Amino acid sequence: AGAEVILYGEEAADQDTAIIAHIGKPPHELGYPRLSRAQVRRLAQSSKPWLLRDPGQAEPPAAPAQSGLGLTVPLLHGDEVTGMITLAREAPGERYGEADAQLLQLMGFQMSLSALQARMRQRLLDAFQDLQRANLSAVQALFAALETRDRYTHDHSERVSRFAHWLGERLGLPDGQLEALRIAGLLHDIGKLGVSDGTLYKNSQLNDEEREHIKRHPTMGARILAGMEAFAEALPIVRHHHERYDGKGYPDGLAGEAIPFGARLLAVVDAFDSLISDRPYRPAMPLREALRRLREGAGTQWDRALVEAWCALVTEREDEILGMLGVQP
Known part of the structure; x- marks a missing residue:
């Protein structure tokens, strides 16, 4: 299993100038290609702003999947897309569902704010580790x-x-x-x-x-x-x-x-x-x-x-x- 946070720089056109932190194996090494910034922006504008997918899928499907071994959620500050977070599991692992996506989305608000204010790799990693421990309820995370x-x-x-x-x-x-x-x-x-x-x-x-x-x-x-x-x-x-x-x-x-x-x-x-x-x-x-x-x-x-x-x-x-x-x- 692996997980990754990508935080775009203020002038970043794509991942090439973004801050990247990961825990375990990077998802792209497990078969989950990184989405481009344009793909993440489109994902953030969709009715279900998350991507559930299985290894090998590079493009978001036309109809959102109900579950997947991988989960990607955009990081937002207001209407601005500031990055993305991806969790990935190898088969035959437990699949993520929409409830997981919603919780990850809520955690993402906290992480995005911390990262935007700090612009520091360690601060981002600390926030990400808090997410991995999953010891905060959705209310506590937002608060x-x-x-x-x-x-x-x-x-x-x-x-x-x-x-x-x-x-x-x-x-x-x-x-x-x-x-x-x-x-x-x-x-x-x-x-x-x-x-x-x-x-x-x-x-x-x-x-x-x-x-x-x-x-x-x-x-x-x-x-x-x-x-x-x-x-x-x-x-x-x-x-x-x-x-x-x-x-x-x-x-x-x-x-x-x-x-x-x-x-x-x-x-x-x-x-x-x-x-x-x-x-x-x-x-x-x-x-x-x-x-x-x-x-x-x-x-x-x-x-x-x-x-x-x-x-x-x-x-x-x-x-x-x-x-x-x-x-x-």
Whole structure:
């Protein structure tokens, strides 16, 4: 068996100027020819952006295979193809299937980010070895990618996940919905992996173009999670957590109860945590001021009943929330 990561250089026309790292035998020595950069780009644009194949296959088939001894997945950063990862087994080995391809695709997001930021062979190899150990769930892998890219978004998402779970428990939601809220809280901003650093880390107000770019992150997040059965209940929460109760939100302009309940709930706790957190362009608000802002927007920006339920819960757990922020009660 063998495995290989190819990371294209910024000006690379094809593999000749790419970084290559492998574990075990390189797949091409096992009968799996390396795909060209053009082939990888076409693969990334297909409905099933992975290649399952057997030894000797050099071209992706017209109809995607359901299984194969070899598996290739493009590495992406936003819409940019940054490389590919290939796992290969010799016959008569266990065959990879679409579930393996989906998991490898998720791991690829983490690896692509680490490699793009580091541009270092050892960093790439470390990420690849993490994949080989396969000791991360898909959620953990995506959440780790957030930490690699943006520590604020990572910590914010962790708190939002906890807050959403608290509010769901207070409302008596069943375990399945609580788990969907927990996952959606962790991954609601995963679409920001596709937002440029210049926009994400800007210290001043965003211009119109940058604002529109940021506003794409819910749909980009939903696209990342699409097709994964484990994320089926979390996906609409991720997609719709920036809708407004009055219908003036995004991406779909849903209003009132047309917005999925989990998304309405997450919108409240997401806004609350943003208000009480330090940002490059403004300091954190005191808890009482943040609650006042939420009540001001109840019925227009947020679901009024959920705002009131959250405000009551914050009052009860104020010391615990301040402790999470590192503030002495």
